[in-house]
Amino acid sequence: MSHRNAPLTPTGRLRLARCVVDEGWPLRRAAERFQVSHTTAARWAGRYRQLGPAGMLDRSSRPHHSPRQTPTPVEQQVVRLRREHRIGPVRLAARCGIAASTAHRILLRHGLPALATLDRATGEPVRRYERARPGELVHIDVKKLGRIPDGGGHKVLGRAAGRTNQDRRNGTGYAYLHTALDDHTRLAYTEDLPDEKAATCAGFLTRAAAWFAAHGITIERVLTDNAWAYTKNTWRQTCHDLGISPRWTKPWRPQTNGKVERFHRTLLDEWAYHRPYTSDRERQAAFPDWLDWYNYHRPHTGIGGHPPATRVTNLPEQHT
Known part of the structure; x- marks a missing residue:
């Protein structure tokens, strides 16, 4: 088998064999000329006599018989x-x-x-896709995230003290992170909203469409799951007013909306749980910088290690 330090490539083996077989060189002279052992020269000359030039190619090292192979x-x-x-x-x-x-x-x-x-539900290979241009499809989803009480939660105070601090304030509620993510570029727009009702989701879509338009992207389709808010006339009418075609995933198939699901996992790992925060205001204050880094500077493995903004065509006032 050829490797970087091999004295003979298939071409070199053929030259050696022809010197011995066709030109009548002694094996020892050919071995010295090509800087290999006498037995190596004899092996390639013998293969040339038997198989011709085809015998100079590498052979598999797999054994012909494996008596100890698993039954x-x-x-x-x-x-x-x-x-x-x-x-x-x-x-x-x-x-x-x-x-x-x-x-x-x-x-x-x-x-x-x-x-x-594989898809764990069906056992079939995962079918990956990517839209051809920005705005052709935008994924939308909501991530529910527990708010941090003033003074910190369990990551700052420990489990027992963190639970006491939260109970003292009668709980702190949840943040509803609404995200719109472009399928082609992976550019993301996220808002922290108080709920996930139909009117809230419709208002988010309107603002997301304006944000993407400011980046030179016109939304053509949106893909959501089958949550209650996305099946109401409020959502359908908003899509109609914006000239957007709504699409929905199949029931029990969150993988269809996997790009925004994966973004939310990245968001949790690299922002929400990245370090201990002493209040929800402190965590929210860190979010704009993180989202800016994600869109304009963070290498994205799904698009060849480039930031999402590099895939936006005609991006006005390129971000630095």
Whole structure:
């Protein structure tokens, strides 16, 4: 098998073999000329006599026979359990009485992909898509987030003291983070609103459409789940007034709206829970800077490591 320090490539092997077979060089002279051992020169010359130039190519190192390979019934059991229960090598190994590494090799041998690439509900490969232009589809969703009482919650005070602090204030309620995220660019617009009622969602859509328009993006379609607010006439009428076509995910299929779901997970990891906050006002004050960083500076792995703003065409007053 060729590697970076190999003295012979397939082309070099052919030259060596022709010197020995066609031109009659002694093996030792050819070995010295091409800086390989006598046995190596003999091997390539023999393959050339037998197979011609095709014999100079690399061969698989896989053995012709594997007497200790896992028995076929065990392999069939591993494959069946994987397809029926969608479990990984460790749990398959426990059920079948084999090593986890063996279960992993069986899955590879039968062409079964990693669980991370499958839809856990159906077991089918995840079908990923991306719209061709900005504004063609905007994902909308709401993330419910507990507010922080003044003085801090459990991350600052500990579980017991944090619970006492919250109870003393009769609870602090929830923040409803409404997000609109463009499918093509991943540019995001988020507002902290007091609820997720139909009128609130409709007002958010109006402001989101204006924000995207200021960035040179005209929203053509919006995709939401089947929450109550998005099925009311208020939402439909607002979409109609804005010239937007509403779309809804299939019931029990949040993966369809996965881009905004993933944004909310990033939002929690990198802003909401990134550090302890002593009040909800302190956390909210940090949000505009984080969203600006996300849109204009943060490398996004879903779009080749570039910030979302780099995919916006004709962005007025490019952000620096």
